[in-house]
Amino acid sequence: MEKKVLKLLISGSVDDGKSTLLGRLLYETKSVFQDQLNSAKEESKKYGTQGSNTDLALLVDGLQDEREQGITIDVAYRYFQTKYKKYIIADTPGHKQYTRNMATGASNSELALIIIDATKGITEQTRLHAFIISLFRLEKIIILINKMDLISFNKKKYEKIKKEFINYLGVINFDQYEFIPISALTGDNVVKKSKKIKWYKGKSLLNSLDTTILKKKELSNFRMPVQWVNRNSSFRGYSGIITSGFLSKGDKVNISPSNKVTKIKKIFLSGKNSRTAQENQSITVQLNDQIDVVRGDCVSSFVNPIKSYDSINAKIFWIDKSILVLKKKYKIQFTASNTDAEIIFISYKYNLKNFTKVNTKTLNENEIGFCKISLSKKIPLEKFSSNKKMGTFILIDKITNSTVGTGIIDDLNESNKNIFWQVTKINKEIRAKTNLQKPCLLWFTGLSASGKSTIANLVEKKLFELNKKTYLLDGDNLRHGLNKDLTFTDIDRKENIRRVTEVSKLMMDAGLIVLTSFISPFRSDRFLARKSVNSEEFIEIFVDAPLAVCEKRDPKGLYKKARSGELKNFTGVSSQYEKPNNPDLILKSAKFTPKQLADKVFTHLQKKKII
């Protein structure tokens, strides 16, 4: 039978004995060669912490600085094999400032060992490591209570730490665990079962590892992100690693994000033609149809195709010295695809001392926050809880090219929700840009029957024909609804104009060209209207016709009623009309036709680059 691989993480607080344990494991499984042992012996004399004995930690602390400082700075990968398994071990640092390296190790492991110094008990770092392991959903934790020799293999002390830690594992919602009392220094319960810890009925660490079967979730939906287009003059195939599921020749598949459907013509696996392929295998597929497929697309099951998203909710682990900047463009890299990403906001970050949620606007190195991220394009993705490989990413600073953060996807959103987050960003300017026009207010003023509404209507029609977005507010129409409660007293006339101005403002904010047609007889009111919008957006158009002409036209018989006294406060008759001193346009409606005057307005708008 061929051996299986088990990817293992060794974590725990600084000085709790990680490197010593690893050295012990390598030494006792005969994975250390004589010359390496000799060299460790040699170095023990110089840097060792174990007197005349060989410091087994020196077998693994690879970098010169680490040997001198006696700490593990970086993630080191170690390998050993037993009769049953090959182990790939990520040996990670315990120091707080290197938490990111611990997270790196965790991201590449299936099972975690957490070492606790029995003399010191659980520390902040122990909790943090367990929290990260839980966050990254490793399959199991084996908690090693180390340095049992220093507490005379005392069961009570062991049980006390164990109880406290089980409580904590409950808090962080992690239920696959095992506890083993060990001494890495003396080798008790590491490879062989200890004779000194008789009260412990479980297995030695190595025996436990060898017999562990991880209960992995079966992922049935086929997914293969396209990593590389394998192409020559006569062949075009798509290569990638299968992140979940099973594939057979002839299967109907979906290509995301284009959602084109085709069939698998051929599968190439390990340099050969193959009928099938499965999770974790690197393959090349040839498709039945000529479809344009690029790196970052995803080949997935036709029955349950992967969906594409451009906004995600994710827990981000910030690993860079520079802080996270909201709305800055980072490069986001998924298993095969990448694009630009903006972190729109951070809902909260974790206080890593007590794991409470804290409000924040940024993340510092080694902090974890729950963030909303907007992507520049749609990417085929899945939640981390459903498919690890399709639900993780790294963030890269576009200037320094450093990896600044990593994340796991909690939730995925369709793009329309994106607008909700960016609500403040859609403003008058953006609306105006999409409408290809400048919002403005064409304020027609003049006596009743001077021709304001007629001309305004013609102008609006002309704008409408050019696809401009407009709205005409007419005095008579408004008085039937919004201004129904107002009379024609001076105070109510003022209020009438104030309301018209406010409504116009809202409509301009919506990006419209607004036309108003009101007598608006008072200079002060028109002045207020001009002041409440940007003055360059306010175009005062004086429709100038002599009173006599208007009175002669009198289409609604209002002048007649005013003259007879039936209608009070009628402008020009019983109420004053204050001519504009300096209007943007004067339209002599007694001399020119409404069409000519509408053209004049139109020309003015073009000149002012409003349309």
Add this chain to the structure above:
Amino acid sequence: MKELSNLEYLESESIYIIREVLSKSNNPVMLYSIGKDSSVLLHLLLKAYYPSKPRIPILHIDTKWKFKEMIEFRDEQAKKLKLNLITYTNLEGLKKNINPFTHSSKEYTRIMKTEALKKILQKNKYDFALGGARRDEEKSRAKERIFSFRNKNHQWNPKNQRPELWNIYNTEINNNESIRVFPLSNWTELDIWNYIKKEKIKVVSLYFSKKRNVVIRNKNIIMIDDNRLKLKKNEKKIIKNIRFRTLGCYPLTSAETSVAKNESDIINDISKNLLSERSGRLIDKDEIGSMEKKKLEGYF
């Protein structure tokens, strides 16, 4: 669904890494040292391309002190597999007659290997260089990334390496910067031999035991590969059944007494062997932490 075996898992991971390079690189190269790891890497490169043929250049840094058999094997492979083989020698060093006998192994390695490699990488402006180094070979290699960033002077900064999370690699580089990529990072010596056996991969016959002419020098078994090796007083040529565990420049590579004639014998041997793989490499031991120092300078 079955769980992949160790070798299936490693093969798939390595092919994934190689394809990541093929996809992201503008001008990739594969470094080929003719040894067993290079043979495995080449085999995986062919698989990554299949059913296409590999197009990337295969680069060999020739110090002119390699075993004769190695060079024959190299040329034979290149012809058989129709490889785009590029060989490069530091001619300046050659002119100055830099050699492993009169110069220290440290100096010789720096000039004929490290400098040579830097020169050709610079000259041809390769942005990604695939290599067959493994983490289990040496302690400082255990901490090197799979995608290992190099600045414009080809230097490695072990204290500021890009973290490698999940299976997502940050391959962003600026002009003149480069990335060395090690698809065999997670393979052990035993994995390599098991794979060679399983896949029937051809390797240089120096790995298999045969009667060969040797001299014992400083407790090392040095093969007399050509007449440039002059016997000193008190030294004599002897014939021994030897094999090599790693292959480098012949005067700097110690053989081991062995009767292992095939892959199975070797696998058996390694499982029992008390000495590490690179114990025969004299350049690793010229000082404490010497591999790390060589790597900082740009050695592979």
